[in-house]
Amino acid sequence: MKTSLSKGVLGLCLGAMLGCPPAAVADGIRGAGSSAAAPAYRLWADEYLKAGGEALDYDPVGSGAGMARIRQRQVDFGASDVMAPRSELARDGLVMFPTVVSGIVPVVNLRRLGGALKLSGDVLARIFLGEITVWNAPEIAALNPGLSLPAEPIRVVGRSDGSGSTHHFSDYLSRVSPAWKARFGVASKHAWPPEVIAVKGSSEVSKTVRATPGAIGYIDYAYVAQDSLTPVQLRSAAGRYLSASPESFRNAVVNSRWFSHGDFSEGLVQMPGEGAWPITMGTYVAMPKVAADTARATRALRFFVWAYGRGDALARQVKFVPLPEKVQASAFRELSGVTGKNGEPIGMTAVSVLVR
Structure with missing residues (x-):
């Protein structure tokens, strides 16, 4: 996979993605977790729906509760402001990637x-x-x-x-x-x-x-x-x-x-460097590495692919920092690891449309 993405190509690909009928219009995306990140996810959800995507039902119950819900597979994604250790992600069968940055x-x-x-x-x-x-x-x-x-x-x-x-x-x-x-x-x-x-x-x-x-x-x-x-x-x-x-x-x-x-x-x-805010944090999304419901996982992945491509300006509106392109490419690497229960590479499929 390429390590950077042209925003122009990205826009065309995303338009093609959303031009396709959603897998299940009546059944939206379910997420829960970080209350800090809720303003960004709510704005993304509103604009994604206007663009022809599925509705997002996001419950800002806090990072701990959001991670508990995704571990129990009660939602399509859990949102947390804390990156789980790799050992826990492996134990729980999850992948995790950042979406935006705040402080x-x-x-x-x-x-x-x-x-x-x-x-x-x-x-x-x-x-x-x-x-x-x-x-x-x-x-x-x-x-x-x-x-x-x-x-x-x-x-x-x-x-x-x-x-x-x-x-x-x-x-x-x-x-x-x-x-x-x-x-x-x-x-x-x-x-x-x-x-x-x-x-x-x-x-x-x-x-x-x-x-x-x-x-x-x-x-x-x-x-x-x-x-x-x-x-x-x-x-x-x-x-x-x-x-x-x-x-x-x-x-x-x-x-x-x-x-x-x-x-x-x-x-x-406490990052070094001139002008670095000392309590900067990323906010992350966790999803099952192997999806029990391919259609549901595809809908959630499609939302985040759209957000990476079209959500930068929206994130800035609610005072979040979009991921730099170099960091975003690393996030795509994690997202692309999601597969269906029969091994179908649904994460890679969602990402690959961006780099064709």
Whole structure:
């Protein structure tokens, strides 16, 4: 298979794909998982349907629940913000590939600061550990000379469900704070202390932070833009304070093994390089390597092939970063490994139409 794809050829091939009658118009595609990625999948679904594709029923239940559903074959694909280890994928008979890139952003509900709040990784960890409990604490004030920090309690908001957002957030804190690593470590779900406001899903994090004066939470960047949340600047691995942005997420990707080796097993947290957002994350799709229902798997694959070809601009609309072409080619390699139960290469068939 070729390692890069002409967008012009891709467009013609995709048009031909969608010009064919869907395998089962009345029976759409079923997916579940990442709530962080839901804005991208919803927009793709709307446009795919307009283009003549099947309907997508996507349930944003969180990465952990999405992976549980695909392991139990309750959906056509599971969506997760955490790449499963290869040993688990082999055990569960799954293939997994990235779709888009975003980042986790600390957000606050503070009025009249007079500028962007800066936090180091160590100070952020100490806030979530409950060691720094007021906004005008000396540790925060030292990083923010000139800001009007209120003398009010910090209200920490965390995820109660298993989520990729929590995984990447805690991965970052584990890299910058030995105390966090020792107490919580890297996990998709934590047993938060009673003072943490624990809520389910990205939408509830956004809602709770907006409704709670003095709150701080962590959430996918798409919700920051969508819900007009107030983001925090973080110190990058290169030592510079950055604002989260699609450009800073892309900088993390091009400094990663995704880009250099086509290896998705490593995350995008604390990537080196100027301007790389420290809590960048990919979001992924898992599908059975051997499809029990060839028609259903074909419909799901056709959707993602379309999304790779036509979804870049749509992803940008909801503040996600499309995969660079070099990375996308590696993703096609994983997707092409899906076969039918009789060995028919349905993944390769879906991809091969792009390179004829």
